Amino acid sequence: MTATLLEPTADPVAAVRRARRGPRRRYLAVLGGLIVLATAAFAVNVLLGDYTYTVPDFFRILFGEQLPVATYLLMESKLPRAVLGILVGLCFGIGGAVFQTTLRNPLASPDVVGVTWGASTAAVVAVITFGLRGTAVSLAAIGGAVAVALLIRSVGGNVGSHRIVLVGVAMTAALASFIEYLLSRASIWDVQVALQWLAGSLHASDWPTVRAVALSAAILLPLLAVLSRSLRVTQLGDDLATGLGARRFAPDGMLLIAVLLVAVAVAASGPIAFVAFMAGPTARALNGGRPTLLGAGLVGVVLVLSADFVGHYLIGDITVPVGVLTGACGAPFMLWLLARGTSSRSSS
Amino acid sequence: MSVSTSARLVAADVTIGYGERVVVEALDLAVPDGAVTVIVGANACGKSTLLRGMARLLRPQSGAVLLDGVAVHTRSTRDVARTLGLLPQQPITPEGITVVDLVGRGRHPHQGLLGRWTSADERAVTDALVVTGTLDLADRAVDELSGGQRQRVWIAMALAQDTDLLLLDEPTTYLDVAHQVEMLDLLADLNRNRGTTIVMVLHELNLAARYADHLVAMKAGRVVAEGAPHTVVTEEIVRDVFGLDNRVITDPVSGTPLVLPAGRHHRPSLLAGKSPTPEYEGAEYL
Incomplete structure (x- = not known):
């Protein structure tokens, strides 16, 4: 062993263990805190509002007691709505964070680079041009997101390239104007339906939707967990990723899963604006600058549930769709991100 | 140190380029096992491209890079990563990452599907931190470190990978x-104590000759000369490779060849005559 430049530490292994503990503790604290917040938001959404439930009543109804009005309202409206909020929050949050970390750019979230717009556009086309309704529209939305993602990837070039963001922003602008064109030629009735696909809302939540999203997430998230291990080395740059033996398909595989997560969420609730964009950097800032996909998912849940409650009950006597509220948060958030980026950017 | 004749890493008739432009042409190179090999040359001579090709970052247009007799491009990239390590010129430091976390990522090719942290990982990371003198920095954020400390941390990461061969692209830049x-001493130690075969691209010719x-x-794009430093660093070869008038003397510190460049203002003939008044560029041609 060679002489070191510094004083020898008594027990090197213990020093390594101690050094590894700090960030892990913070990570667990962040996850714990976010789980508490998400649970609180869930409880508020389910128990409070137009019709207030006590906690014992909630569990009584959950386990089958039939109370007039109360049971129907909880089981067919409030509960599926809150559960769907959790699921789409997770999908948007995790999907967005995968985009941002894989493409190494906080601006490269699926709602900024046009993937969610792809879903919306396909849905609007299905509604207006083909007169479709229901599941067919949801499938069209998923197809639209995947198609736009593939197009951006093939035109924008390699993962890690800034061109992907530029191509995506151009794509968003093109799709937005195309939607305007479609809406201007559509009947009022179709426009009503189409608008649901442009502003995210948990309004139409029902159990079949919840089941479909839950099943998709149950398939996609474990796959993502396995692939996400390679993020630890792809973060170090393409050269080192290869040098450390990362699977070449891992970044693209993760992006595809993220596209599907986001597409499924859009199909269920419409594009809840900027949740995918805001969740990742927020979780990251909480975690001392280190990205965390699970943390981003939980931030997504907190954002969706709290925005839905505020929009539903706390803004005068009108109901504001959750996507309008999160969208309003997006602009100041982007400014925060830019201000923060210039002061703390550090690479190599 | 005696240079053995065997070579686990071989570039065989390798041509590497970007599209139409050929950068490395029909090049043969056998990297001697257990030795420190340094590649030198003028800017854009293809030395970094050759290193990238040997590290399987670039696929040769023809020929092959062989590791233990098998073309690296046909082998599983994880397998290769357990034998052949790489430190690129400008790796990305993720925001907020601690030293121990960064060094731990060198263990990636040794970890299973779920990336469980084993006692072997712990031992390799500890060793790497101790050898590079970065143990006391273990819990610090990498982006707060000085350039020299940071480079030692990156070397530690490459050591944690625990490979028999290590390729480095200009590890002393900046x-x-x-x-x-200090960096080159560290790599020489690594070579001597662990027997790691080292291949690096260096800019500094005199340090290259030393190490x-x-x-x-x-x-x-071609190899002009190779061998022990005193056979390669001669006035003639330096003039050919770098287009630089020079004198080569024996380094009084290390006994290796030392190149003394002769610029326009510092020629032996000028020194003998009038004082070498610096004038504006191109004065000589007026």
């Missing part, structure tokens, strides 16, 4: 001269 020497067991001089 370091002051003291830190350059190389096997020196490779490249020009326009």
